[in-house]
Amino acid sequence: MSEKLPFQYEEKPASLLISRRTFLKITGVLTSVLAIGAYTVTDFVKKRNKYIKMRQKGLYKDDLRCQRNNLPASHLNPTVEKFYRDFAEHPLSETAHHLLHTHHYYVRGKLNMKGERHG
Amino acid sequence: MGVQKIATFSPSEKTFTGGGTFLPGEVKGIIRINPNKCVGCDTCRHHCPAGAIKGSLGVTHHIEEDLCLSCGQCLVNCPFGAIEQMSFLDEVLSRLKDPDYTVVAIIAPAVRVALAEEFGAPPGTLTVHRMHAAFKKAGFRIYENNLAADQTIMEEGYEFIAKVKYWLLGDKTPELEKFAEHPLPHFTSCCPAWIRYAELYWPDILPHISGAKSPQQMAGATVKTWVALRLWNIDPRKIYTVGIMPCTAKIYEASRPEFKSAFYWLKEKGHLPEDTPPFPDVDAVLTTRDAAELFRCLNINPLNVSPEKETDITEVYTGGATIFGNSGGVTEAALRTAYCVLSGQEPSSWNIEAVRGHTTGVRTAKLAIPLKPLGGKKANFHICVVNGVKNHLEPILEDVVIGKSPFHFIEVMNCPGGCINGGGQPVNPMGTSWIDPLLPLPLKA
Ligand code: SF4
Ligand code: SF4
Ligand code: SF4
Numbered sequence: 001m002s003e004k005l006p007f008q009y010e011e012k013p014a015s016l017l018i019s020r021r022t023f024l025k026i027t028g029v030l031t032s033v034l035a036i037g038a039y040t041v042t043d044f045v046k047k048r049n050k051y052i053k054m055r056q057k058g059l060y061k062d063d064l065r066c067q068r069n070n071l072p073a074s075h076l077n078p079t080v081e082k083f084y085r086d087f088a089e090h091p092l093s094e095t096a097h098h099l100l101h102t103h104h105y106y107v108r109g110k111l112n113m114k115g116e117r118h119g
Numbered sequence: 120m121g122v123q124k125i126a127t128f129s130p131s132e133k134t135f136t137g138g139g140t141f142l143p144g145e146v147k148g149i150i151r152i153n154p155n156k157c158v159g160c161d162t163c164r165h166h167c168p169a170g171a172i173k174g175s176l177g178v179t180h181h182i183e184e185d186l187c188l189s190c191g192q193c194l195v196n197c198p199f200g201a202i203e204q205m206s207f208l209d210e211v212l213s214r215l216k217d218p219d220y221t222v223v224a225i226i227a228p229a230v231r232v233a234l235a236e237e238f239g240a241p242p243g244t245l246t247v248h249r250m251h252a253a254f255k256k257a258g259f260r261i262y263e264n265n266l267a268a269d270q271t272i273m274e275e276g277y278e279f280i281a282k283v284k285y286w287l288l289g290d291k292t293p294e295l296e297k298f299a300e301h302p303l304p305h306f307t308s309c310c311p312a313w314i315r316y317a318e319l320y321w322p323d324i325l326p327h328i329s330g331a332k333s334p335q336q337m338a339g340a341t342v343k344t345w346v347a348l349r350l351w352n353i354d355p356r357k358i359y360t361v362g363i364m365p366c367t368a369k370i371y372e373a374s375r376p377e378f379k380s381a382f383y384w385l386k387e388k389g390h391l392p393e394d395t396p397p398f399p400d401v402d403a404v405l406t407t408r409d410a411a412e413l414f415r416c417l418n419i420n421p422l423n424v425s426p427e428k429e430t431d432i433t434e435v436y437t438g439g440a441t442i443f444g445n446s447g448g449v450t451e452a453a454l455r456t457a458y459c460v461l462s463g464q465e466p467s468s469w470n471i472e473a474v475r476g477h478t479t480g481v482r483t484a485k486l487a488i489p490l491k492p493l494g495g496k497k498a499n500f501h502i503c504v505v506n507g508v509k510n511h512l513e514p515i516l517e518d519v520v521i522g523k524s525p526f527h528f529i530e531v532m533n534c535p536g537g538c539i540n541g542g543g544q545p546v547n548p549m550g551t552s553w554i555d556p557l558l559p560l561p562l563k564a
Contacts, residue, residue, distance in 0.1 A: 074269035075459060082432070102332050
């Protein structure tokens with residue numbers, strides 16, 4: 001499977017059709033783009049990756065903190081244990097079925113006949 | 120540095136009327152483009168997973184509500200700050216002032232590594248005890264969304280194990296019969312933008328999607344039943360639950376009409392007077408940005424409060440839960456628990472690097488798990504993590520529809536990188552909105 005960067009921009013085809021009406025506006029956009037100066041799309045994607053990575057690191061740090069406190073995995077959470085012991089009995093129980101599961105996914109295309117199918 | 124201010128607007132009457140692809144009561148129009156600020160640079164259209172943005176280069180763009188997932192990816196990527204978010208902050212602030220109500224914050228994992236950005240700290244700065252203290256100072260009680268994520272893993276994990284028993288191990292006992300309608304591969308259900316995407320564009324996939332609610336919805340239903348009745352001893356009608364989310368689609372999720380399960384359960388058990396009108400499990404949702412605004416309104420800086428010393432029982436969570444906010448995290452958390460349950464032993468390491476999405480569009484992995492019921496014989500599980508709906512998901516769904524999917528378990532997160540990059544997060548000029556809004560010449564259509 002060819003993998004694309006999640007944040008990859010696709011180059012617009014050179015043949016992008018532009019009506020005369022929008023031409024002037026594009027000139028305006030180009031002015032904005034010039035104002036951006038050194039920032040290219042590549043920079044943009046790289047920097048975006050950077051803050052995504054920083055936030056992800058933060059959560060893995062929190063994970064290790066929990067692991068050090070003997071809380072690595074969900075079935076070891078004492079509150080969850082208490083929730084089942086005192087109240088919901090066990091996963092997939094009747095109570096869990098009512099409170100923690102959903103029974104509704106809608107086919108939304110049927111709600112809206114004018115909607116177009118994507119892709 | 121500093122984050123970009125995102126304009127917000129309040130819901131109107133039109134918000135709840137339903138119509139088109141929305142059921143009555145569902146919040147629509149959460150994300151909108153301000154035509155006076157849009158310059159038609161077309162960036163947003165390239166980030167929209169649903170093809171919901173219309174307009175060509177140089178022309179003011181607009182969002183087709185009926186196609187929109189409310190994910191907010193367009194918003195966090197608009198370089199001109201032209202996209203705005205509907206906010207329920209005023210409603211939450213007035214509830215906080217009402218002494219009759221217990222206002223409960225349900226705080227998502229991704230909030231704790233982004234909230235600090237709004238107060239000048241670098242991205243990824245982890246606040247847990249300070250964040251908890253700040254919410255308490257603002258008048259909230261806390262039910263950790265991470266605790267609900269642990270509940271999600273228990274429910275969804277056991278559901279997955281039941282599907283494995285039925286479909287792979289040929290266990291056709293009567294209590295597993297209902298899984299006959301829910302074939303593998305199993306899809307995760309915690310991302311509301313992904314759910315809406317499937318409902319709109321891939322209805323054939325719906326039977327594959329887990330029936331476990333998202334952590335936010337499990338939290339709401341649990342707070343208004345177990346927590347209210349058994350732990351806090353308060354009237355569930357006087358609880359106001361607020362999801363604190365990195366996500367704009369969660370605003371929509373909370374408003375879905377079926378999520379009133381605490382009400383129906385309480386009613387059936389005789390805990391409510393006959394004339395009680397139905398109430399939702401989650402009353403309101405604030406994005407990370409909204410929460411920061413709330414703190415600013417109340418003159419609280421979460422970075423300066425003294426961290427809470429004791430962890431309440433409703434604040435206990437595990438490592439598996441906190442990584443829900445990263446792409447691949449739900450999968451890793453599910454595997455940690457599934458491994459223990461299926462094999463009867465603990466893995467040598469809890470860290471399953473192979474499924475971490477990081478910034479890769481699709482991660483796939485094969486994991487061998489020894490099965491206790493088969494005397495320790497190993498079974499191979501094929502796992503797939505989809506990191507961002509845009510660009511990667513369709514070929515995987517096509518394989519499922521034609522019955523050729525090699526996978527048993529597929530995680531889908533709408534936002535690249537996971538919820539830490541959700542549409543409700545602080546907009547950081549490091550990547551998004553990378554130019555001064557005053558620089559470009561705004562164009563009017
Ligand atoms: S200015 Fe913002 S809203 Fe307008 S086209 Fe560009 S990205 Fe989209
Ligand atoms: S909110 Fe998401 S689905 Fe809606 S227009 Fe923006 S990017 Fe597209
Ligand atoms: S990936 Fe997370 S933040 Fe993005 S739409 Fe889904 S739940 Fe919301």
